[in-house]
Amino acid sequence: MTKRRSSNDRQQNYTKLDNDYVRNTDKAINRKIEGRKRKMRRIAFFAIVPVVIIAVLGNILLNQNETLAAKEQEKVEAKEHLADLKEERESLNLRIKQLEDPEYIAKLLRKEYFLSKEGEINFILPDEKGEKEKKGDIPDKKDAVSEKKGKKDD
Template sequence: MEQRNRQSQPERRPVTPLQTDYVRAKERKEQIRQARKVRLYRRLAVFGLVVVLAFGWLTWMIVEKNNALAAKQQEKEAALAELEKLEAEGHDLKIQLDKLDDPEYIAKLARKEYLLSEEGEIIFTFPDEKKTKKDKDSKEEKKDKGDSKESTGK
């Protein structure tokens, strides 16, 4: 049986390539084709990297510009709100200026501010609410401090 197996399987010997000009030219062309293919892949990789970097840089620039635009928009809204406030204040001041041209208003203002009166007029003054609240708060604080001192002293 072993003999049959040996006879059925031919002996394997390495094949020696022919060293002719034609074979060498074919091998050289194949090497050149492979080298070109490798260079092509390298160029494509570098080009792809450049494209990805450029796309990333452009994306970053767009994001930065959008952030700057949003900040400018907020500044604009704040400036518009300030402008509106100042215009309202200017309008109020203009009305006050017009009132100051009226002698009756000036007399009324002088009586109010400087406690001046016309003949036969009696002036009553009422305490300001803000001052009374502050006085009450300060009295309560003093009372609370006094209570805490008494409780610690016992």
Template sequence: MEPKQQRKPLANVASIQTEYVRSLHKKEERIRARKVRLYRRLAAYAIAAIIILGTLTSTFINQKQALSVKEQKVVELLAELEVVTDEQEMLNRQIVKLSDDDYIAKLARKNYFLSDKNEIIFSTPDKKKK
């Protein structure tokens, strides 16, 4: 069997206007209209899907960039925290030393040239200044 070929209506041939022919034409029009609505709906859904996927992709990229910036900041803050912790430990050791009277006396003699009773302080010139 050969596939059916659609025939073009001839200009000099009149079509039969019976109820059956009109119902077939209406049925064909409904089918065509249904296909058009289907294609329009599919196009609308495709556009909506593309917009949603684009928005989600954009949001994902922005969040990933924000996360990498925050992770970098965390690394920097952890390094700063380590420095501050070391400084705090040094200051705590110095506080412990400053509660010792012998250490305070030693600092006073060294920095402020104070002396104990019956003690004489001699100042020697620095070799670097020459």
């Protein structure tokens, strides 16, 4: 029968020499290993730091683009609102000018409140264009004249 050898049997018994040469060699090997570790740490640091910086700057850039797009949208909406307000202002100024005209006021009073001058009789006739009455708009003289001209041309 053969004996199986265990791993302990394979180990050789030896003693380490303790002299200056061996100590210096061990120190040199340890320094070399530590130098490699420091070098790998430096490489990892200089590889990770730029990636982190680029990620942060990219995030800032994306946030600024979103903010810029939102501000541009607000600007467009504000311009549209301004145009609406200008249009409303023009129509209100026209309405003011109309209300300063005594003839327009008399026409308005006859139409809305059925007031009449002395000796005048009001007749209510059905209007083909009932939309203007529903809106409360009363055509001024220029519109009435242009409507008459348009009917003559047809």
